[in-house]
Amino acid sequence: MKQQKRGQVWLAVAGLVTNLNGEWLVVKKTYGGLKGKWSLPAGFVDKGETADEAVCREVKEETNIDCVVTGLIGLRTGVIQEEISDNMIVFSLEPKHEIIQVDVNELSEAKFLSKEELLADETTSELLKYMLTLNNLTNKAVHEHLDPGKEFGYTAYKLFM
Numbered sequence: 001m002k003q004q005k006r007g008q009v010w011l012a013v014a015g016l017v018t019n020l021n022g023e024w025l026v027v028k029k030t031y032g033g034l035k036g037k038w039s040l041p042a043g044f045v046d047k048g049e050t051a052d053e054a055v056c057r058e059v060k061e062e063t064n065i066d067c068v069v070t071g072l073i074g075l076r077t078g079v080i081q082e083e084i085s086d087n088m089i090v091f092s093l094e095p096k097h098e099i100i101q102v103d104v105n106e107l108s109e110a111k112f113l114s115k116e117e118l119l120a121d122e123t124t125s126e127l128l129k130y131m132l133t134l135n136n137l138t139n140k141a142v143h144e145h146l147d148p149g150k151e152f153g154y155t156a157y158k159l160f161m
Contacts, residue, residue, distance in 0.1 A: 006044065012088040013055040014042035014076075016137070017067055017095050023112035025095065026128065027062055030108050038118060039125040041110075042088065050156050052142065055091045063110045064101035067093035071139035072160035076127065092139050 017025035026038040043058035045051050052069045059067050073090040080086050102110045115132050118124045124132075131137065143159040 008083060009085045010087060011045045011051070012042055012086070013045060013051050013058060014040040014088055014090045015055045015059045015067065015093045016040055016073060016090060016131070017059060017065065017093045019095060019098055019112050021112075021114075023114050024118065024128075025059070025063065025065065025100075025110065025112055026118065026124075027102075027107050028109040028123070030106060034125055036108070037123050037125040038113070038121060038128060040090070040128065050158060051089050052091060052158060052160075053156075055089075055093065059093065062103050062106055064103075065098070066096040068096065069142060070094050071141050073137050073139060092137070 015025075019025070025041065027041050028038060029035050041059045041062045043054070043061070045054040046057075049057070056067050056069065059065055069091050071092045073092050076088040076090065078086050098112060100110050100112075102108075113121075118128060119132050140160040143161060146157055146159055148154065148157060
């Protein structure tokens with residue numbers, strides 16, 4: 001069971017992939033609470049990877065689109081049934097191409113849609129609806145090549161500010 005595998009603290013990532021036309025890459029999961037709803041490509045951070053690496057991997061796994069992280073949008077955090085700490089970091093991404101290949105094990109559909117199309121669609125998830133109402137999704141830039149000190153033993157270190 002995934003809940004036992006993940007423990008009581010979950011760290012997930014989601015990617016807002018925007019194309020040159022301003023359309024958002026959205027997916028419909030075949031399982032879970034978002035089944036049949038437009039949502040962002042998302043998944044859990046795996047052992048040995050940074051959150052920004054995880055979001056690129058998840059987008060690639062679900063849609064076969066390679067992306068570049070352009071910044072951090074925000075954090076969604078909550079507690080499920082007073083027990084599980086459920087946290088999701090939302091990144092902004094730029095696609096290297098727009099040719100979608102759907103992972104049929106996880107998704108029923110994936111496509112780029114305009115903000116207007118998403119707002120008019122009753123299957124758009126609540127989080128996406130809220131994000132669409134925001135005038136400006138502030139982007140925290142990635143800062144690499146920082147070293148907090150050899151004593152910490154980081155093999156990867158990035159700062160989003």
